[in-house]
Amino acid sequence: MSAVLVSCGMCGHRFDPLETSLCASCPLGKGCSLACCPACGYSAPDPGRSTIVGLAARAAALARRRRARAVPDAALAQAEPGCRATIETLEHVPARQREQLLAYGVAPGRVVEVLQTRPVTIVRVEHAELALETALSRAIGVAAATEGGSQ
Amino acid sequence: MAPQAAPALAEPSERLEEIVLVGHPNVGKSVLFQRLTGRYVNVSNYPGTTVDVFRGAARTIDGATVVDTPGIVGFPARSEDEQVVSRLLLDGGSRTIVQVGDAKSIRRTMQLTVHLAELGLPLVLVLNMADEAGAAGVHVDRTRLAELLGLPVLLTVATTGTGVAEVALAAAAAPPARLRVAYPAPVERALAELEAAIDDAPVAPRGLGLLWLGGDEDATAWLERRLPAGLLARLRERAELELGEPAAAVLQRARLAYADEIAAAAVRQTRPRNRGMLERIGRLSTHRLWGWPILAAVLYAVYWFVGVVGAGRLVGLLERSVFGRHVNPWLTHEVTRLVPSGFVVDLLVGKYGLWTMGMTYALALILPIVTTFFLVFSVLEDSGYLPRLAVVSNRLFHALGLNGKAALPMVLGLGCVTMATLTTRILESRRERLLATLLLALGIPCSAQLGVVLGMLGSISPVATLIWAGVVATVVFAVGWLAARLVPGERSPLLLELPPLRVPRASNVLVKTLVRLEWYLREVVPLFLAGTAFLFVLDRTGALPAVVAAMRPLVTGWLGLPAAASAAFLVGFLRRDFGATGLFVLHAQGQLSPEQAVVAMVTITLFIPCVASILIIVRERGAAQAAAMTATVFPLAFLVGGLLNHALRAAGWGA
Numbered sequence: 001m002s003a004v005l006v007s008c009g010m011c012g013h014r015f016d017p018l019e020t021s022l023c024a025s026c027p028l029g030k031g032c033s034l035a036c037c038p039a040c041g042y043s044a045p046d047p048g049r050s051t052i053v054g055l056a057a058r059a060a061a062l063a064r065r066r067r068a069r070a071v072p073d074a075a076l077a078q079a080e081p082g083c084r085a086t087i088e089t090l091e092h093v094p095a096r097q098r099e100q101l102l103a104y105g106v107a108p109g110r111v112v113e114v115l116q117t118r119p120v121t122i123v124r125v126e127h128a129e130l131a132l133e134t135a136l137s138r139a140i141g142v143a144a145a146t147e148g149g150s151q
Numbered sequence: 152m153a154p155q156a157a158p159a160l161a162e163p164s165e166r167l168e169e170i171v172l173v174g175h176p177n178v179g180k181s182v183l184f185q186r187l188t189g190r191y192v193n194v195s196n197y198p199g200t201t202v203d204v205f206r207g208a209a210r211t212i213d214g215a216t217v218v219d220t221p222g223i224v225g226f227p228a229r230s231e232d233e234q235v236v237s238r239l240l241l242d243g244g245s246r247t248i249v250q251v252g253d254a255k256s257i258r259r260t261m262q263l264t265v266h267l268a269e270l271g272l273p274l275v276l277v278l279n280m281a282d283e284a285g286a287a288g289v290h291v292d293r294t295r296l297a298e299l300l301g302l303p304v305l306l307t308v309a310t311t312g313t314g315v316a317e318v319a320l321a322a323a324a325a326p327p328a329r330l331r332v333a334y335p336a337p338v339e340r341a342l343a344e345l346e347a348a349i350d351d352a353p354v355a356p357r358g359l360g361l362l363w364l365g366g367d368e369d370a371t372a373w374l375e376r377r378l379p380a381g382l383l384a385r386l387r388e389r390a391e392l393e394l395g396e397p398a399a400a401v402l403q404r405a406r407l408a409y410a411d412e413i414a415a416a417a418v419r420q421t422r423p424r425n426r427g428m429l430e431r432i433g434r435l436s437t438h439r440l441w442g443w444p445i446l447a448a449v450l451y452a453v454y455w456f457v458g459v460v461g462a463g464r465l466v467g468l469l470e471r472s473v474f475g476r477h478v479n480p481w482l483t484h485e486v487t488r489l490v491p492s493g494f495v496v497d498l499l500v501g502k503y504g505l506w507t508m509g510m511t512y513a514l515a516l517i518l519p520i521v522t523t524f525f526l527v528f529s530v531l532e533d534s535g536y537l538p539r540l541a542v543v544s545n546r547l548f549h550a551l552g553l554n555g556k557a558a559l560p561m562v563l564g565l566g567c568v569t570m571a572t573l574t575t576r577i578l579e580s581r582r583e584r585l586l587a588t589l590l591l592a593l594g595i596p597c598s599a600q601l602g603v604v605l606g607m608l609g610s611i612s613p614v615a616t617l618i619w620a621g622v623v624a625t626v627v628f629a630v631g632w633l634a635a636r637l638v639p640g641e642r643s644p645l646l647l648e649l650p651p652l653r654v655p656r657a658s659n660v661l662v663k664t665l666v667r668l669e670w671y672l673r674e675v676v677p678l679f680l681a682g683t684a685f686l687f688v689l690d691r692t693g694a695l696p697a698v699v700a701a702m703r704p705l706v707t708g709w710l711g712l713p714a715a716a717s718a719a720f721l722v723g724f725l726r727r728d729f730g731a732t733g734l735f736v737l738h739a740q741g742q743l744s745p746e747q748a749v750v751a752m753v754t755i756t757l758f759i760p761c762v763a764s765i766l767i768i769v770r771e772r773g774a775a776q777a778a779a780m781t782a783t784v785f786p787l788a789f790l791v792g793g794l795l796n797h798a799l800r801a802a803g804w805g806a
Contacts, residue, residue, distance in 0.1 A: 096579065100646055103225030105259040107407045118439045120542050120555075120645060127255035127287045129651075131437070131542045133554060133644035 006035060010042035017046040077121055077137040079114045085123075086111050089141035097136060104130055106140070168215045170322045173236060173267060174251035175259065176222025177650050179279040182309040183251055184219035187211075187319060211319045221576075226266045227367035227399075232576060237362075237369050240270060241353055247273040247322045254284035254291060254306060257418050261410035264300065268330035271355025274302050275321045281306040281314070283651070288423035296417040301329050310656065327355075332409045335401055337393035338364065341386045348378055364390070364398040433652035436536065442543040449536065453527050453565075454605065457598065461523030462606030470515040479507055494691075503690050509683035512732045513676050520602030521566075521671055522664070528566050528598075529663045533655035537562060538647055545645050551628070552635025553578070554645040557587045564595035567671065568760040571595070572767045582640035588772055589634055592759050592780050593787070594627035599675075599728035600760070603735050604752050611745045618799075622753050626791055674763060675726070682722040682729050689721075709793040710754060711800065712747050713737070720755070724785075727758040746799045754792030759784050 005014045017035030026032065033050035034043040045053040079085045087110050090098045105125045106112060115129065116122040121137035123130050132140075170187070172180045188207030209215040220239060221232035228237035240248070250267050252260030260278065268274055278284070278291060297304040303321040307314035333339075345360040352359050352373075362370035363383065374383055387398065394401050435441040483500040490496050500507045531537060537559055545555030556578055564571035568591050575587045596604060608616040635642070689695040695718065699706075702717040710716075715737060723730020734751045737743050743751060759765055759781055768777040 094643075097644065097646055099227075100224050102403050102407070103259070103262060104648070105256070105262070105407075105410075107403075110407075115434070116437060119442075120437075120545055122437060122542070122649065125256075126258055127284075127289065128253070128259065129649040131538075131555075131645060131647045131649055133545060133646070136644040136646060 006044075006046070008037035008040060008042055009044050011037060011040040013037055013039035015039075017048060074142050075138045076112070076114070076123070076132075076140040076142050077117065077134050079117070079142060081114055081116050083114045084111050085114055085142040087140060088143040090139075092139040092141065093136065094139075101140075104128065106130070168212070168323075169218055169246040170209060170212075170215060170319070171218045171220065171239060171246055171248050172251055173220055173240070173248055173263075174222060175224065175253065175263065177648065178222070178251050178253045179307075179309040180219055180222065180251045181205075183249075183277065183279065183307070183315065183318065184217055186309055186312055186315045187217045209319055211316075212323055215319075215323075223263075225263060226362060227365045228369070234369065237367060240267075240272075241359075241369060241373065247275065247325050249275045249277055249318060249322055251277045251279050251309075254278035254281045255287050255289050257289070257291065257414045258407075258410045261413050262406050264302075265330065265332055265406045265409060266361075268300070268302065268328035269332075269355065269358035269361050271327050271329075271358055273322075273325035274328040275318065275325050276300065276302050276304045277307055277318055278304065279307050279309050282308045282311075286424045288421040290419045290421065292417045292419070296413070299413055299416060310659070331357075332405055334405050335394060337390040338398060338401060341390040341398075344386060345374075345378075348382065349374070351377075361402065365402050366399050429652045429654070433535070433539065433649075436539045436652070437542040437649070442539075446540065446543055449531070453524075453531075456527045457520060457524045457602055458605030458609055461520045462602035463609065465519035465523065466516055466602075466606060469519055470511070474511050474515040479511065482506060497691075498684075498687060501687070503683055503687040505680055505683055505687075508686075509679045510676070512683075512729060513672070513679045516603065516732050516735070517599045517675060517679075517728065518668075518672070520606075521598045522668060524566055524598030524602065525664045525667045525671075526660070529660040529667075530655050531562075532663075533653065533660055535650045535652045538649050539652075541645065541647055542649070549642070550635075551590070551631035552586055552638070552642050553583055553631075554643060556645060556647055557583065557590075560587050560591060561595055564591045564597065565601060566598050566667075568592070568595055568597045569674070569764040569767050572764060572771060575771070579643045580640060582638050583642065585638060585772060585776060586631065586634055588768060588776075589780055590627055590631050592764065592768060593630055593784050594623050594757060596623075596756050597728065597760055600731055600756065603728060603731040604756065607731075607735050607738050607748060608752060611748060615745055615749050618749050618795075618804075619752050619756070622791065622795055623756050626757060626787070630787070678726050678762065679729055682725045685725070686718060686722060705789060709789065709796070710750055711796040712751055713742050715742060716751060719751075723755050723758050726761040727755050728761075730758065731755045746796075746804060750792050750796045750799065753795055754788050757784065757788035757791055 006017050007014050015035075015038055023032075023036070026036070033046055033053070035046035035049070036043045048054065074088075076085060076087075087106055087108050089108060090101060090106070093101065101107070105128075106123070110125070112123040112125050114121065114123055117134075117137075120134060121132045123132065123137075172184055174180050184205060184207065187209055189210050205219040207217050207219075209217050218239070220236045223233045223236050226233070226237065228234040248267055248270075250260075250264055252263070254260075257278075260276075264274075264276055276296075278293075281291075284291065291306065293304050293306055303325055305314055305317050305321060307318065309315060334342075341364065342357055342360045345363075346356040349356040349359070359370050359374065363374050364387070371383070390398055432445075436445045479500070486500050487496055490499070497504065499505055502508070540562060541555035541558045543555075544558045548555055548557045551557070557575075559577065560571045560574045563574055571591055572588055575584045575591070578584050578587055604619065605616065608619055686695065689698060698721065699714050699717040702720065703714055706712050706717045706720060707714055716734060719730045719733030719737065721730075722733060731752065734743065734748070734755060738748050765777060765781060768780060
């Protein structure tokens with residue numbers, strides 16, 4: 001039973017993929033895992049019927065939720081190397097790491113210079129360089145990133 | 152250098168004057184300690200070297216002791232190292248704190264200065280690495296800073312000794328710190344009430360109260376013992392209700408603002424001098440693509456110096472020429488001539504003789520290998536490359552439930568696993584320390600072991616070395632991956648300071664290598680002698696053939712090795728490099744085929760390194776975890792060795 005409505009990729013019509021009248025008259029029969037839009041007939045894989053698509057959809061949803069869980073509007077991880085970024089918030093950073101960051105002087109209002117973003121983020125705070133795993137720099141909110149050299 | 156157990160928060164008491172060096176990691180505390188006391192401790196370019204509290208008599212002040220503490224990030228104390236420092240500061244007695252800070256990072260230094268000054272003890276601020284600050288365009292107005300903080304402030308370059316002479320003088324004359332940061336009214340009210348209730352604190356009551364508000368466990372425990380039940384909870388509740396947020400956050404903000412204010416008034420920034428080449432190499436060494444070839448080049452250089460020069464040429468020279476042709480024949484002749492007892496002659500220069508086996512192994516085989524390793528390792532350490540390795544390898548350690556910081560103990564483990572087990576303290580959680588200790592105990596070969604392995608397998612073929620490295624790496628990775636999933640808890644993300652890349656100072660590298668060699672010989676020689684004596688006794692009492700026969704199904708049947716290898720495995724329980732050296736000798740005598748050599752080396756590499764490392768694991772992680780590791784590692788070593796033996800035979804390799 002699928003209570004989840006899907007949107008048609010072609011016309012945008014929202015429908016329940018299990019309750020489409022088209023399936024009854026379709027020659028592909030029961031084994032089919034496609035859902036056809038009752039409005040335009042466009043067919044797309046139905047996550048409720050296909051195991052592979054279902055798993056992929058769940059994995060994608062999980063990844064989206066993870067990303068959504070701790071990402072501020074503009075994150076340090078997104079700043080380009082060479083930028084100077086003003087730290088806005090550390091509220092998404094786990095407490096233990098927040099204390100460490102504050103002790104290093106990475107605090108709201110302070111400016112850091114982004115030196116590198118991959119494989120990890122490296123920033124310069126005052127004259128110290130700090131390597132931050134991307135999971136961490138993604139949780140650090142920055143207000144403004146301006147192009148420009150050091151100092 | 153006996154480790155000092157962290158004392159519990161003590162009652163105030165009068166003691167000898169102490170100078171306590173406190174500061175962030177990697178700011179030069181250990182070098183300053185060495186300058187002030189004349190004692191050498193390992194001075195390195197990455198956090199975690201000073202794992203214990205070192206004490207030494209001050210050179211210029213009679214009766215005073217200088218204490219070197221582990222680098223701390225800040226208060227409240229969170230890591231084991233920080234707790235040690237926090238307890239040391241709250242311990243009673245007549246002391247002066249010398250805060251060592253990085254002259255380049257004034258704001259960060261000031262944040263810690265505020266914490267320390269609030270304790271109300273005599274305090275001196277030493278801004279070290281003044282030369283690097285100058286190069287970075289940071290100009291500190293020392294007089295202005297001293298005036299603003301109300302503390303003596305000194306600028307030093309500890310590595311060259313510039314300004315160091317004044318430190319002891321300033322410490323002897325320093326008055327109690329009187330710095331007072333104004334906090335929001337609710338905090339001040341809570342502090343005032345607390346101050347009125349305490350009359351016997353080992354430090355300023357206000358400082359103790361601030362530590363408690365910030366969440367420091369030791370300060371809280373001390374206060375809870377003295378104050379009426381419920382007072383602390385009531386004070387905090389009222390303050391936080393009025394503040395509308397946790398008090399710790401408010402304190403932190405006020406200190407940050409104060410640090411900014413001070414830095415703005417006393418520090419001037421001009422254009423930095425270009426560091427050029429070193430900065431570019433430093434940047435490339437953490438680059439997502441270029442980082443790898445640089446790592447490969449570094450590893451190859453280490454391999455060449457330790458494996459080819461040390462284990463190959465130097466060992467060949469010492470073992471075959473010096474000991475084999477000259478020293479041992481001469482000594483055997485002299486001992487036989489002078490000592491009438493056949494038993495003593497055998498004990499000294501026989502097949503399992505203390506000299507011909509124990510000392511020859513220690514001096515002719517192990518010494519050249521560890522010397523070359525410690526030399527190259529000291530260069531790497533002082534260059535500042537190791538923390539960059541943490542950046543490059545972060546993803547790898549991610550899969551093992553760790554972060555790149557674990558690369559530091561692992562690389563240090565290539566020098567000596569026992570020492571490296573101590574440095575797992577730099578990792579954040581108990582879980583991470585446990586995982587890293589397990590990997591170290593299981594599969595990281597120490598320099599002596601590595602040298603023997605590379606020397607032996609290198610003489611067979613590069614494929615043999617690759618098979619050995621591949622199997623050991625796979626086992627380490629598989630066990631690490633599994634352990635990361637079985638041990639409960641979360642991994643913490645990488646957060647690490649990268650010191651600037653520097654050209655190592657030759658004198659520092661040499662002294663450090665010598666200090667480590669001395670330590671190593673003291674550690675190795677008694678164990679090698681004990682192992683040899685053990686074999687000698689087994690041999691004399693006729694028990695050795697029985698033990699060899701008992702081990703035959705395992706060694707000959709399962710591992711497919713000659714029975715003589717049993718003796719090597721037996722002493723391998725004591726020190727695996729001792730066992731490996733025995734196998735090395737067997738191979739040199741032509742008793743091991745290439746396939747047998749690879750199987751033997753894989754098995755012995757997966758052994759627990761040595762008795763000393765087991766003792767350290769017991770001390771650091773407790774007897775239960777040590778016993779569990781030992782019970783896992785030894786059977787696993789034989790299991791993997793036997794599987795490899797059968798796989799190689801089935802593949803027809805080395806036949």
